[in-house]
Amino acid sequence: NAGVTQTPKFQVLKTGQSMTLQCAQDMNHNSMYWYRQDPGMGLRLIYYSASEGTTDKGEVPNGYNVSRLNKREFSLRLESAAPSQTSVYFCASSGDYLLTDTQYFGPGTRLTVL
Amino acid sequence: GNSVTQMEGPVTLSEEAFLTINCTYTATGYPSLFWYVQYPGEGLQLLLKATKADDKGSNKGFEATYRKETTSFHLEKGSVQVSDSAVYFCALSVGGSEKLVFGKGMKLTVNP
DSSP, rough: OOOEEEEEEEEEEEOOOOOEEEEEESOOOSSSEEEEEEETTTEEEEEEEETTTTOOEEOOOTTTTEOOOSSBBEEEEEEEEEOOOOOOEEEEEEOOOOOOOOOOOOOOOOEEOO | OOOEEEOOEEEEETTOEEEEEEEEEEOOOEEHHHHEOTTTOEEEEEEEESSSTTTTTEEEEEEOBBBTTTOOOOOOEEOOGGGOOOEEEEEEEETTTOEEOOOEEEEEEOOO
């Protein structure tokens, strides 16, 4: 049981390049999330998916797109990377709609945009 | 809106010292409260949680009590270890939503 996996672990892009961050979970969770973590800012929600086939914007969605490919996979795409998108990106998942549910996090992707 | 305010640090303690990390919240509904921990180079993992007033969450020697009257959820540990060095995040969720609102995190370093 791998939990939540993310690829790649590290990435360096030039301004204007595009890339897709991949996330997969093997816990049969309905909900999945993408966060970014910046120094002094905590974690901020970019997009989330409450179930397969649905996605919604979080706090900081500009410059990103997402795809919930199936129940397991939730990808984050940067169409035209900017230096302001230099950050550590975390994917998470959670199991159901109970108030007390827990989010499980992947190990993160460290992205640098030059 | 919903928000979490916590001590930001960084904080450095000696092994076996007492730890308190303050966390207060603002919520439009009746929140569930969480503490997550992030060890160096890793993702976040749940440390403990509480879902109603006066509940106490506990794990690995850490404790936090849900205080509705003071809108607080302070994290405590009586004797920290070097292995507790990490970043600690307070968080809440409201109204059946699984979305979390995080505080900014506090980096703790424990020296031997």
